[in-house]
Amino acid sequence: MTTNVAYCPALFLTAPASNQGKTTITAALARYFTEQGKVVRVFKTGPDYLDPQILAQASKQPVEQLDIWMAGDEYCQKMLFDAAQEADLILVEGAMGMFDGEPSSADLAARFKIPVAIVMDVQGMAQTAAAVATGLANFRDDVIVAGLIANRCGSERHAQLIRDALPKNLPLLISLKRNDEVTLPERHLGLVQASEVGDELEACFSAAVRWLSETEDTSLLTLPEPIAFYAPEVAPQADVGTPLQGKTIAVAKDEAFSFIYDANLRVLQALGAQVTFFSPLRDRLLPPADALWLPGGYPELHAQKLSENRVMSDQIQTFFAANKPILAECGGLLYCLETLTDLEHNTYPMLGLIQGDGAMRGKRGCQGMQTAALPEGDIRAHAHHRSLSENTPEPLSHGRRQRHPAPGEPIFRDKGLTASYLHLFFASNFAATAALFLGESE
The missing domain is CATH 3.40.50.880 (Class I glutamine amidotransferase (GATase) domain)
Structure with a gap:
């Protein structure tokens, strides 16, 4: 029996800027839940080629690019709906800052009502991290914000300062210590291709799973509540036929x-x-x-x-x-x-x-x-x-x-x-x- 709705836990990882640790944390979560026996489908916002290679190896599943301008609304909707029918968890990694670009990561999250986790490198700040996260969470009322991921946190005391400064409706989902073992290799256009550093990536993923498990905040390590993903009413460009048949x-x-x-x-x-x-x-x-x-x-x-x-x-x-x-x-x-x-x-x-x-x-x-x-x-x-x-x-x-x-x-x-x-x-x-x-x- 076919249906036009599928339910699946989902989380959208975004940040106030680039280089906050989105890809590292998305890959870590993908591998963590994969090792729990879950099917994790990961998507990357925008046209990126390199991050999806990393995320595909981490999740052991294909990774698709999602961009409403580049691909179209119906295309993105179909990709998410198809994934929701087979996955135990959907993760979407944003691009640049949360509200950067047209459409932005926030636009994509709002369009499909995917809860957002704000990833922030909190090195060198404490209560200010809470202030920035609160500003991001309240900038638009159509974005559902699940909480804050405090990356490169110096100590439990550091995490507690951030936790105490956050409003009650914006929890600290997890605090992650500084750890060079989980840093992904880079070159002039961004991350190095996964095929070139497969063993090195596996070492990073193993370290990343340990990194997640060492935290005292465990809410991010349980599956979020399922949300609804709907099939598009019309399949994208279904009427073109097969003009390349035989080619x-x-x-x-x-x-x-x-x-x-x-x-x-x-x-x-x-x-x-x-x-x-x-x-x-x-x-x-x-x-x-x-x-x-x-x-x-x-x-x-x-x-x-x-x-x-x-x-x-x-x-x-x-x-x-x-x-x-x-x-x-x-x-x-x-x-x-x-x-x-x-x-x-x-x-x-x-x-x-x-x-x-x-x-x-x-x-x-x-x-x-x-x-x-x-x-x-x-x-x-x-x-x-x-x-x-x-x-x-x-x-x-x-x-x-x-x-x-x-x-x-x-x-x-x-x-x-x-x-x-x-x-x-x-x-x-x-x-x-x-x-x-x-x-x-x-």
Whole structure:
């Protein structure tokens, strides 16, 4: 018997700012309850690729990105409803500060009535932490706040000062001591990919479970009350059909190219495509395919090896010359340029499908939500990179920024190749995605 409502305990972890410990604590809770035999489904607010990899390993379950602007309200609703039917607990990790962005973490929590736990690094403050948490909790009346998580608490006395200063309707859910063992490894774009540090992550997770268990506050270590998640009235973009039926799309996937939404793969499969994977780093043969997808990742860390795999480069160049569809996103764009200069200022030849040179630029970069304006139709997307591309040709168009009139990322097209710094979210426009991989535009 089908039903349009599912009940599941849920908690939304947010914070007053970035770098408060949200990912560490979300991962710790996911692993803690997983070890209790619970099925924990975790979601990440926004377009992040790296945090979901960490959270997926912690929960031993797939992790989805949720963003109302990027994915649409019905899509987010369906993801949560589907998870609620199989999970014992749903955790959602917010992005940036609680009210930052449009839509914000608070908007997502309010829309689906998920109780919020405020994660705060309380090092260097006590009663002030209570004041900040109280302000966040009362800033909007449509957000349900479950309580405060005091991270990097110095002592039980420190925790007691915070606890006593909080109003009765805003409890201290847990106080967590400073512990370097639970710190997750990072690099220039954020956390290190889970696949690169699997054993190190497991050590972090084990330490994190002990870290949670050492606290005297135990309310966070029991499942919250179930809440209702409803099925969307209309399945998102269910009327597009299967225009990619009989088509094979080869997707680059290895240490250099790994920024791949599982949701994007599902969209391609729902459109009828067969998806296959290959490694530009190691493979010598490009698999038989009708289209290629070169996603983002860290080509700058593997530029020499990519450059030396001339057999693969030759095959991709031949594929391009045959005017077959290729989508290159961010790191994929860098791979398609003539050269790439890495973080050590070494320059290597790349595919040369597009005129231009890519170079890393330290801590400077670009990030933000944009719409990819394509002849096939608009596809929601985001940019996050710390590199630049120079000497490139005139672009086909530019991304439209979410909240700023300045032109966004340039979008290049030559033959069947579409390349940009933008990471596309296919579920925002099934029809345009299908046309992109068919090489058809009006």
